[in-house]
Every structure is written in C-alpha cells, then in structure tokens.
Amino acid sequence: MYIPTYFKVTDMNEIRDFIQKNSFGTLVTTKQGTPIASHLPLQLNKQGDNYYITGHMAYGNPQWKTFEVENEHVLVIFQGPHAYVSSTWYKDENVPTWNYQSVHVYGTASIMSEQELEEELSLLLQKxxxxxxNAALWENLSPQxxxxxKxxxxxxxxxxxxxxxxxxSQNRNEEDYQNIITKLYEEKDLNSQQMAQxxxxxxxTDK
Known part of the structure; x- marks a missing residue:
C-alpha cells in the first residue's frame, strides 16, 4: 500500500486498537494467479514475539485450500471510516481528495487444529x-x-x-483542517460523520 509519510502509522498499539475496533476484514489470496477474497470477522493475537491473524470460514468456501500452497503469502485488509473531501473546503484552490483509515497485513496462513479452532471461537464469542x-458463549452452547x-x-x-x-488531512493547515471537520459534520452520510469525529x-490528541 502506498503511504505518504504524513499518513503512515507505525505505533503497534495504535494499529492493534484499530484492528480490534474494525475487525471485520477482507482476506485476499490467489489461486493460479487469480485473486480470491472473503469478508470475515478476524482477530489479532500475540504469541511470544509473533503476531497472528486468526479466523474461520465455511468449509464449503474453497479459499481455505489456497492456504495449503507452501509459502503462499496472503493479504488481510482492515478498513475504517472514509469520506470525500471537497476542494471547495480549502481556503486556497486545490484538488479534491479522500480521507480514510486502512491497515494491510501480510503473512503466511495455515489451518488450525480442532482444539485451536475451539479456542478461537471461544475468544470470538467472548468478544x-x-x-x-444470556450470552451465547462457547461454554453455554449445547453439544449439538x-x-x-465441523x-x-x-x-x-x-x-x-x-x-x-x-x-x-494532516498535510493541511489548521484553518483548512478545522473547516474540513465542520463540512464533514454537515454531510448526511455516516462515514463523513465518523471521519469528522x-x-x-x-x-x-496531537495537542
């Protein structure tokens, strides 16, 4: 993902918090050069010095079979609020743009054991x-x-x-930045409202 310096996030705590709040991600793999994607609830976990993305999909979804290709890299995309920013909101003439939050995670995938899957489902339901x-926690579910x-x-x-x-809009001056917030609040759609917030x-936070 191309990220100009202004917009790059490197704080792992901030990234973990973002994934926790926007954990319905897009998993992308390839089969014979063709991209395949699934939209799934996912979790970011740390084991020792390593981070893992964990999740599950239907057995009937053929994408899981692409995990069996040795050293095949996968991409997981997490998306936050996004909104159009009009150039008419700047003091001086410029071009429109789009504000957004996004995290791309690259790694190698493997299939869980049944015990690992039970632990994963237990944590997901707990969340x-x-x-x-009358919470539908794993320990409360019937054997059936x-x-x-399976x-x-x-x-x-x-x-x-x-x-x-x-x-x-971190690259804009304070006057433009404040005006963008005001204009986004005036928009009708939820994404614009969330971006303003x-x-x-x-x-x-910066102050």
Whole structure:
C-alpha cells in the first residue's frame, strides 16, 4: 500500500486498537494467479514475539485450500471510516481528495487444529457476547450446536508485515483542517460523520 509519510502509522498499539475496533476484514489470496477474497470477522493475537491473524470460514468456501500452497503469502485488509473531501473546503484552490483509515497485513496462513479452532471461537464469542444477557458463549452452547464446528475451517496467519495509513488531512493547515471537520459534520452520510469525529479526536490528541 502506498503511504505518504504524513499518513503512515507505525505505533503497534495504535494499529492493534484499530484492528480490534474494525475487525471485520477482507482476506485476499490467489489461486493460479487469480485473486480470491472473503469478508470475515478476524482477530489479532500475540504469541511470544509473533503476531497472528486468526479466523474461520465455511468449509464449503474453497479459499481455505489456497492456504495449503507452501509459502503462499496472503493479504488481510482492515478498513475504517472514509469520506470525500471537497476542494471547495480549502481556503486556497486545490484538488479534491479522500480521507480514510486502512491497515494491510501480510503473512503466511495455515489451518488450525480442532482444539485451536475451539479456542478461537471461544475468544470470538467472548468478544461479541460477554455483555449480553444470556450470552451465547462457547461454554453455554449445547453439544449439538458445537458439532457445527465441523462445517467451518479455522486458520491463522503469521504476520510478516503491517502497513497502516491514517489519511486525515494532516498535510493541511489548521484553518483548512478545522473547516474540513465542520463540512464533514454537515454531510448526511455516516462515514463523513465518523471521519469528522475521528479528525476532531486526532486534533485533540496531537495537542
């Protein structure tokens, strides 16, 4: 991913937090040179000195078979808010652009054992169910429901490289930056509203 210096993120804590909040990612692999993608709930975990992306997909999804190619690299994309920025929002004439947050994770994938998959599902359910009444946690599921694990394939991706970008108009002067926030708040769509909130929060963090 091309990332100008203004927008590059290298703080691993910030990257981990971003993935945690935007964990429905896109997994991209190739089969005989053709890209294949699936959209999946994923998790970033640390084991010793290594980071892993973990997740699962339906057994009927043929993408998991591409993991069996030795040393095949995979790409996982996590996307945050994004919004169009009009050049009319700048004090001086310039060109329009698009603000966004994105993280690309590169690594090699392997298939989980059934025990590893159970642990993965337990953590995933804990993340999304712990605050709910009568939570559907792994330990609360019936043996019959747990048998459905046979219908999915768990995988883990050993992380080899992470590229992260926060393109939030950091290259604009303070007047333009503030005006972009104001104009984004006036837009009707949710992404623009979220981008305005993010830019406002980042401005406070920088100070």
């Amino acid at each position: 999304y169910e712990h605050h709910r009444e 429901t747990k048998k459905q694990i 219908g999915i394939v768990g995988f883990k991706i050993k992380v080899q490289e992470i590229q992260a970008a926060n393109k939030l 993010l830019m406002k929060r980042e401005l406070k």
